[in-house]
Amino acid sequence: MLAHHSEHCCLQGVVAVTTIKITAGGYEFLAEANPDAPQTVEAFLKLLPYRQKFIHVRWSGEGCWVPLDDYQLKLNDTLIGFENATSHPSVGDILFYPGGYSETEIILAYGSCCFASKMGQLAGNHFLTITQGKENLRKLGVKTLWEGAQDVVFELA
Numbered sequence: 545m546l547a548h549h550s551e552h553c554c555l556q557g558v559v560a561v562t563t564i565k566i567t568a569g570g571y572e573f574l575a576e577a578n579p580d581a582p583q584t585v586e587a588f589l590k591l592l593p594y595r596q597k598f599i600h601v602r603w604s605g606e607g608c609w610v611p612l613d614d615y616q617l618k619l620n621d622t623l624i625g626f627e628n629a630t631s632h633p634s635v636g637d638i639l640f641y642p643g644g645y646s647e648t649e650i651i652l653a654y655g656s657c658c659f660a661s662k663m664g665q666l667a668g669n670h671f672l673t674i675t676q677g678k679e680n681l682r683k684l685g686v687k688t689l690w691e692g693a694q695d696v697v698f699e700l701a
Contacts, residue, residue, distance in 0.1 A: 562589065563701040564672060568598055568608075569684045569694035573677035574701055575638060580628040581671040584640050587619040588671060593699040598652070600689045603662060606655025607633075608688050610696065612648040629667035631659045636678050639668030654685035 562577040562585065577585040588594070598608040617624040617640065624642050633639055633653040641649045646661035651668060659666045674681065688694050 563675075564592075565699050565701040566674070566696065567699075568696035569687045571677060571680040571684050573674045573680070575636075575672040575674045578628060578671050578673055581640075581669045583619050583627055584617070584624050584669040584671040587617050587624050588640065588698075589700075590619075591698075593697055595695070595697050596650075597693040598684075598688055598696045599693045600685070601651065601657075603660040604651065605653075605657040606682075606685055607651050607653045607657045607659075608685055608694070609652070610650040612643075612650070614643065615648045617642060617648070624669070626667065626669060628670050630670050631665050631667045633657050633659065633668075633670060636674035636681060637670050638672035638674070640671050641666055641668035652681075654681040 564575045564577065566573040566575055596610045598610060601607040601609050624640070626642065630639065633651070635653055635655060637653050639651045639659060641651065641659070645663045646666060651659060659668055684694070
């Protein structure tokens, strides 16, 4: 049995991936940490369990986001910058935007999405990918759009 590590580890040639359980709007999802954003993943894991609210995006299309104002995600007192950043998340991709042109935020794509703010197009760190429960992403997005903010909890699976 592997002990939990905030980074990927190898045991006899097998890579262990950190899995996060996400509960939002009455739905449960499992997401895998993205190895291409190791600093973002490690810093985020230190926040778990992480409780927030999803609201529907305003500028990005089909997505839910967590506005974080001027929050600064840090790892060992070092600010998390850009790594594995994209403006075009696929369905089930979760991005962390470290701030700069717009406020800090987390965004989850449930459909067609081009990450943006009133300042224009942005790019965020793709650090989690939903692997189970994708069939309920659109339901969560539509519920958030029509019913308003939804509680969301990120925790180790």
